[in-house]
Amino acid sequence: EVQLVExxxxxxxxxxxxxxxxxxxxxxFSGYSMNWVRQPPGKGLEWVSSISSGGNYIEYxxxxxxxxxxxxxxxxxxLYLQMDSLRxxxxxxxxxxxxxxxxxxxxxxxxxxxxxxxxxxS
Amino acid sequence: DIQLxxxxxxxxxxxxxxxxxxxxxxxxxxxxxxxYQQKPGKAPKLLISGASSLQxxxxxxxxxxxxxxxxxxxxNSLQPEDFATYYCQQSFxxxxxxxxxxxxxxx
Numbered sequence: 695e696v697q698l699v700e701x702x703x704x705x706x707x708x709x710x711x712x713x714x715x716x717x718x719x720x721x722x723f724s725g726y727s728m729n730w731v732r733q734p735p736g737k738g739l740e741w742v743s744s745i746s747s748g749g750n751y752i753e754y755x756x757x758x759x760x761x762x763x764x765x766x767x768x769x770x771x772x773l774y775l776q777m778d779s780l781r782x783x784x785x786x787x788x789x790x791x792x793x794x795x796x797x798x799x800x801x802x803x804x805x806x807x808x809x810x811x812x813x814x815x816s
Numbered sequence: 817d818i819q820l821x822x823x824x825x826x827x828x829x830x831x832x833x834x835x836x837x838x839x840x841x842x843x844x845x846x847x848x849x850x851x852y853q854q855k856p857g858k859a860p861k862l863l864i865s866g867a868s869s870l871q872x873x874x875x876x877x878x879x880x881x882x883x884x885x886x887x888x889x890x891x892n893s894l895q896p897e898d899f900a901t902y903y904c905q906q907s908f909x910x911x912x913x914x915x916x917x918x919x920x921x922x923x
Contacts, residue, residue, distance in 0.1 A: 729912070739852075739860065739903055741912040753910055756817075789859055800866040801907040802850040806859035 696720040696805055698790050703810030710780050710814070716773040716790030716807055724748075724768035727793035729803060730775050732786035732812075740786075743775065744793065758784075780814045787811050818842055818906050822915035828923040833894045837918040839887045839904035847883045848908035854917075855900045863902075864889065894920070 702714040716728070730742040743764040744753045752764055763776040773790050788810055791803035819842035829835050839849065847867035852860040862871050864880040867887055877892040891898055899922055904915040 738916045739854075739905075739914040741914065744910065744912070755911070796865055796869065798847075798866055800848055800850075800869075801912075802862055802865040803852075803860075803905070803912075804862040804871070806861075808859055 696792075698792065698805060698807035700788065700790055700807040700810040703788065703812045705813045705815065706780055707816050708781060708814055711776070711778045712780065712812060714775040714777065714788055714790075714810060714812070716775075718771045718773065718792075721792070723766075723771040727751075728766060728773045729791045729793055730764060730773075731789045731791055731803065731806075732784075733789070733809075734783075734786045742788070745773070777812070780812075782814050785812060785814050817911050818845060818909060818913050820904050820906055820913055820915035822902075822904060822918050824918060825916065826919040826921060828921045829894050830923050831894055831896055834890065834892050835894055835920060836888055836890045837902065837920075839882075839889070839915050841885045841887075841906055841908075844884055845906045845908035848906055849880075849882065849887045850905045850907060851880055851889050852903045852905065853898075853900045854903065860903060891920075896922075 697719045699717045706712050727746050729744045745764045761779045765774045789806050791806045794804050795801045821840045849867045851864040854860040863874050868880045879890045901917045901919045903917045
């Protein structure tokens, strides 16, 4: 069974740091790009960051660029998100999601993990 | 970034109704449009990719259409388990973006 399990969320003060992890199983992790997507309480989905299968191509959403760092360890089947200089508006459930694509090279996110909650508050 | 606008933001319907909602892109995205369903407290689930390709295991009452900038998701004969929030997502550019969602509620 393909599975993604996030961990590392919690309560942190503004300006603080947190590192999220996503453990993958049931598929060849090193063969897929991966993503982080977040969802503030009661609001919609926002893509945060992507990393290619080998880790050499990385992109960030504008709201986190320069503060967050995505990385992966293919030997450990794990994805990470280092979050620094956290702000109240970073409060959200953070999901990891596999980047899959079909025969027409149309990309989509499937599957998703269950999410981990990050709360930034003093 | 490509903006996606979903309408309506919410709707109420009866079990058995046919419902349709839309997603409009701020620029041409061909058929690089995906639809997700999200239930409260759960992760999003992929329903449709490439504007109209139903994912394995998704009931055939769901269908998607459109290309270019205008897309629709239709649910024929709404079932109790379909009450959820639906999001569109574009994958035309790698700065992936989502619509703000359409919440389908029970009337």
